[in-house]
Amino acid sequence: MKSFVNYSETSDFSIHNIPFGVAVFNKEYIACATRIGDIVVDLATLYDFGFLDDVDGLSENVFEAYTLNEFIELGKPVTSAVRLKIQELLLEDSLLAKDEKSIEQCFFELDQVKMLMPVHVPNYTDFYSSEQHARNVGEMFRDPANALLPNWKHLPVGYHGRASSIVVSGTDIHRPKGQTKPKDAPAPVFGPTRQLDFELEMAFIVNRNTEMGESISTEQAEEAIFGLVLFNDWSARDIQAWEYVPLGPFLGKNFASSVSPWVVTLEALEPFRTEGPIQDPAVLPYLTFTGNKHYDISMEVGLTPSHGTEKTLAKTNFRHMYWNMCQQLAHHTVSGCNIEVGDLYASGTISGNSPESFGSMLELSWKGENPVVLNDGQKRSFIEDGDTVTMRGYAQKEGIRVGFGEVVATILPSKV
Amino acid sequence: MKSFVNYSETSDFSIHNIPFGVAVFNKEYIACATRIGDIVVDLATLYDFGFLDDVDGLSENVFEAYTLNEFIELGKPVTSAVRLKIQELLLEDSLLAKDEKSIEQCFFELDQVKMLMPVHVPNYTDFYSSEQHARNVGEMFRDPANALLPNWKHLPVGYHGRASSIVVSGTDIHRPKGQTKPKDAPAPVFGPTRQLDFELEMAFIVNRNTEMGESISTEQAEEAIFGLVLFNDWSARDIQAWEYVPLGPFLGKNFASSVSPWVVTLEALEPFRTEGPIQDPAVLPYLTFTGNKHYDISMEVGLTPSHGTEKTLAKTNFRHMYWNMCQQLAHHTVSGCNIEVGDLYASGTISGNSPESFGSMLELSWKGENPVVLNDGQKRSFIEDGDTVTMRGYAQKEGIRVGFGEVVATILPSKV
Numbered sequence: 001m002k003s004f005v006n007y008s009e010t011s012d013f014s015i016h017n018i019p020f021g022v023a024v025f026n027k028e029y030i031a032c033a034t035r036i037g038d039i040v041v042d043l044a045t046l047y048d049f050g051f052l053d054d055v056d057g058l059s060e061n062v063f064e065a066y067t068l069n070e071f072i073e074l075g076k077p078v079t080s081a082v083r084l085k086i087q088e089l090l091l092e093d094s095l096l097a098k099d100e101k102s103i104e105q106c107f108f109e110l111d112q113v114k115m116l117m118p119v120h121v122p123n124y125t126d127f128y129s130s131e132q133h134a135r136n137v138g139e140m141f142r143d144p145a146n147a148l149l150p151n152w153k154h155l156p157v158g159y160h161g162r163a164s165s166i167v168v169s170g171t172d173i174h175r176p177k178g179q180t181k182p183k184d185a186p187a188p189v190f191g192p193t194r195q196l197d198f199e200l201e202m203a204f205i206v207n208r209n210t211e212m213g214e215s216i217s218t219e220q221a222e223e224a225i226f227g228l229v230l231f232n233d234w235s236a237r238d239i240q241a242w243e244y245v246p247l248g249p250f251l252g253k254n255f256a257s258s259v260s261p262w263v264v265t266l267e268a269l270e271p272f273r274t275e276g277p278i279q280d281p282a283v284l285p286y287l288t289f290t291g292n293k294h295y296d297i298s299m300e301v302g303l304t305p306s307h308g309t310e311k312t313l314a315k316t317n318f319r320h321m322y323w324n325m326c327q328q329l330a331h332h333t334v335s336g337c338n339i340e341v342g343d344l345y346a347s348g349t350i351s352g353n354s355p356e357s358f359g360s361m362l363e364l365s366w367k368g369e370n371p372v373v374l375n376d377g378q379k380r381s382f383i384e385d386g387d388t389v390t391m392r393g394y395a396q397k398e399g400i401r402v403g404f405g406e407v408v409a410t411i412l413p414s415k416v
Numbered sequence: 417m418k419s420f421v422n423y424s425e426t427s428d429f430s431i432h433n434i435p436f437g438v439a440v441f442n443k444e445y446i447a448c449a450t451r452i453g454d455i456v457v458d459l460a461t462l463y464d465f466g467f468l469d470d471v472d473g474l475s476e477n478v479f480e481a482y483t484l485n486e487f488i489e490l491g492k493p494v495t496s497a498v499r500l501k502i503q504e505l506l507l508e509d510s511l512l513a514k515d516e517k518s519i520e521q522c523f524f525e526l527d528q529v530k531m532l533m534p535v536h537v538p539n540y541t542d543f544y545s546s547e548q549h550a551r552n553v554g555e556m557f558r559d560p561a562n563a564l565l566p567n568w569k570h571l572p573v574g575y576h577g578r579a580s581s582i583v584v585s586g587t588d589i590h591r592p593k594g595q596t597k598p599k600d601a602p603a604p605v606f607g608p609t610r611q612l613d614f615e616l617e618m619a620f621i622v623n624r625n626t627e628m629g630e631s632i633s634t635e636q637a638e639e640a641i642f643g644l645v646l647f648n649d650w651s652a653r654d655i656q657a658w659e660y661v662p663l664g665p666f667l668g669k670n671f672a673s674s675v676s677p678w679v680v681t682l683e684a685l686e687p688f689r690t691e692g693p694i695q696d697p698a699v700l701p702y703l704t705f706t707g708n709k710h711y712d713i714s715m716e717v718g719l720t721p722s723h724g725t726e727k728t729l730a731k732t733n734f735r736h737m738y739w740n741m742c743q744q745l746a747h748h749t750v751s752g753c754n755i756e757v758g759d760l761y762a763s764g765t766i767s768g769n770s771p772e773s774f775g776s777m778l779e780l781s782w783k784g785e786n787p788v789v790l791n792d793g794q795k796r797s798f799i800e801d802g803d804t805v806t807m808r809g810y811a812q813k814e815g816i817r818v819g820f821g822e823v824v825a826t827i828l829p830s831k832v
Contacts, residue, residue, distance in 0.1 A: 122538075122579065122580060123578060123579055123580050128663060149661055149662060150597075151595075151597075151604075151658055151659060151661070154595060154597075154603070154604050155595050155604075155658075155659060157659065157662075157663055157666075158663065158666055159575070159576070159663040159664050159665075159666055160575070160576040160577055160578050160666070160670065161576055162539060162576050162753060163538065163539055163579070164538060164539050164753070164754050164755065164756050164759075165628055165753055165754055167628065173628075173629075174628065174629030174752050176751040176752050176753075177631075177750055177751060177752065178750060178751050179567075179570060179571050179700065181566075181567075187570070187697065188567075188570050188571075188700065189700075190700045190701070190702055190750075212581055212583065212589075212590065212671070212672060213589075213590035213671075213828075213830075213831045214831060215593075215831075236751070239751070242567055242571075243567060243571060243573065244662065244663075244664075245565055245567070245662075246565060246573075246660070246661075246664070247544060247573055247574065247575040247660075247664040247665065248575050248660075248662070248663040248664020248665070249575075249663065249664070250573075250574055250575055250576070251747070251748070251750070251751035251753065252751075254576065254748075254751060254753040255628070255629075255751040255752040255753050256628060256752070281603065284595065284604065284605075284606045285606070286606055331667070332667070332670075334593055334594060334606075334667070335592040335593060335594050335652070335655070335667035335668075335670060335671040336590050336592050336593065336671040336672070336830070336831065337578060337580070337581055337592075337667065337670040337671050338580050338581055339580065340580050343580075412629075414629075414752070415629045415630060415631075415752065
């Protein structure tokens with residue numbers, strides 16, 4: 001497939017991708033969008049011009065919206081057909097390729113565009129599904145000989161996170177404040193966190209509302225998953241450590257999470273399916289599945305200090321998950337918990353087996369025992385004010401590249 | 417104060433209350449409403465008739481809505497003035513009292529009305545703020561000698577709950593399914609919970625959106641709290657026990673929570689302020705407060721088996737909280753976590769000091785060791801299919817009664 005839009009071989013936004021997002025065009029007009037190379041396409045205007053007229057089930061201009069929710073809710077048969085239609089329109093010699101006037105009105109350069117949150121997120125859940133991450137945390141804080149807790153290989157452990165503070169890439173984050181209990185101090189103290197961390201994650205977004213009492217099976221799950229984004233689950237380790245027993249993370253996580261602006265569809269990731277690890281012990285029947293449910297997606301995280309250059313801290317891969325997305329969604333809903341369009345389900349930190357593939361500063365610096373050295377010689381155990389954290393992700397195979405772009409955020413000092 | 421509407425002395429919905437909710441009138445028309453005695457008043461029509469014209473800041477008919485969110489977001493000065501105006505209109509000899517035609521169109525008997533969820537809840541947090549409840553749970557599952565965890569008296573422990581499955585009183589609940597690990601079993605098993613429980617709680621609803629990075633002080637908190645509802649935090653104890661370490665409750669809670677339909681404003685509860693317990697050790701400065709921040713609200717829970725009569729299981733009081741709502745909100749936001757209009761913050765199970773005042777079956781039956789005996793001699797350690805759980809709450813003082821009515825739900829078998 002060759003597009004009439006030129007882009008570099010290393011672009012995440014090839015003709016094979018066709019992701020969806022929400023953009024402000026020329027600082028004045030908001031609409032749903034897609035991207036090819038460095039061109040952002042205004043889908044609301046494309047719809048108005050009639051280019052999507054022959055897509056069944058797309059009877060209204062759902063792209064004239066501040067979020068993708070209405071579009072996503074149309075369900076796979078429609079969203080998938082829309083994606084294929086857009087792909088066709090972006091090919092050489094398409095109807096659109098020859099229509100200069102439409103191109104002029106629908107196509108925007110990156111610098112004319114600001115990306116917004118792609119979806120309204122009614123509910124957000126964070127899983128804990130990378131075995132190496134769970135082992136690392138267990139080794140550091142619990143028992144190295146029994147790093148994994150007894151339930152870990154039987155169910156995808158997860159918790160409900162704070163939906164209100166999920167923000168799009170490019171949004172600066174204020175350092176959170178909270179209570180911490182310094183080792184051997186007689187009482188807790190209050191102040192800005194001294195152990196601010198990122199967590200390198202993927203997250204999936206669902207396309208439907210279900211009724212309470214209903215469940216989604218592993219078999220049905222993919223039909224309910226619209227697509228994926230990169231996810232930075234910011235964490236304040238010292239706040240978390242003092243608060244989290246017995247009810248889990250709270251202020252240590254609820255101040256912010258960052259997502260990448262482009263939702264990459266499951267369809268675009270289809271060529272990158274891969275096998276997951278063998279699950280031993282065998283899982284309960286409701287968690288069994290058939291076929292390849294993992295995806296081979298390279299991920300990395302870099303840190304740029306203020307006035308400095310970016311240092312790559314870790315490279316990992318989404319295939320390093322013990323539990324796959326279908327299992328996560330099946331488990332989440334097996335209780336009868338209903339889901340809502342736009343719900344976001346994050347993977348948990350994705351760590352590989354080697355130290356260079358750990359997905360958090362906590363693991364990379366091993367609780368601060370081995371600080372990371374930046375390009376200019378500065379050391380980091382955790383994230384400092386002025387630091388910018390950038391995460392990237394892409395899949396590549398036989399000349400096809402499909403990526404997420406990046407999720408980036410800079411840490412500002414605490415508000416007084 | 418005397419209303420031209422007659423109601424019994426024991427009505428929760430006296431002229432001193434004036435709560436807010438959302439109703440379906442005559443199965444066809446949805447609007448915001450208030451209630452006096454057994455009369456539900458359609459506020460959208462009352463507004464249209466001009467009765468609220470002289471309330472400053474009420475320039476649109478925010479009562480023509482499916483939720484209270486738009487009304488609540490107007491903020492205290494407006495919502496408080498609206499409440500006072502409605503109260504005035506309901507007094508003997510008011511303009512409304514003499515207007516039979518308006519009364520006919522705005523007033524509905526209870527059986528002409530079905531109540532809906534009063535607010536859209538963007539985010540839901542559950543605290544764990546009753547000392548006796550935390551002690552009871554600690555004694556049962558951890559160390560009786562150190563029942564309270566080290567952080568408990570330093571911060572109001574809480575966790576993010578599932579917002580999607582909060583439903584209004586009267587909604588039946590399907591028994592949740594999930595993994596449990598029977599004692600001494602080699603591996604977990606899957607099936608309907610065998611330890612379904614209620615938790616008797618109050619919850620408050622906030623009236624504003626804040627920016628990320630900002631906090632709400634204990635001083636500012638009351639201005640941000642619109643009102644309260646009764647809250648039943650349904651829990652599956654066996655599922656929760658197996659899943660909750662280390663990240664907190666998940667499927668054990670996310671299948672359903674029930675709220676009462678009428679939001680009782682803080683203003684209506686003003687006469688019932690009372691002192692809380694002395695907090696020792698002293699709390700950190702951001703958790704200090706002045707004045708009485710507790711409320712004297714009697715609460716009770718009853719169980720009605722199918723084909724049986726209601727047995728009162730426990731009576732307790734909202735004043736039995738260690739942490740008050742202002743402290744909860746100040747703590748929640750001190751990290752910079754933003755709040756949203758309609759957010760719901762639940763107290764955690766409210767247990768008093770004596771066994772008759774425990775707010776959950778877990779505590780009442782002490783893990784099932786002492787089953788509760790119902791009126792017909794049946795025993796209950798936990799909730800069975802067909803059981804109806806009813807919670808009530810009211811404040812009473814010097815002839816003034818302000819109450820919440822009830823939150824009621826029946827347990828249905830698991831969906832297949």
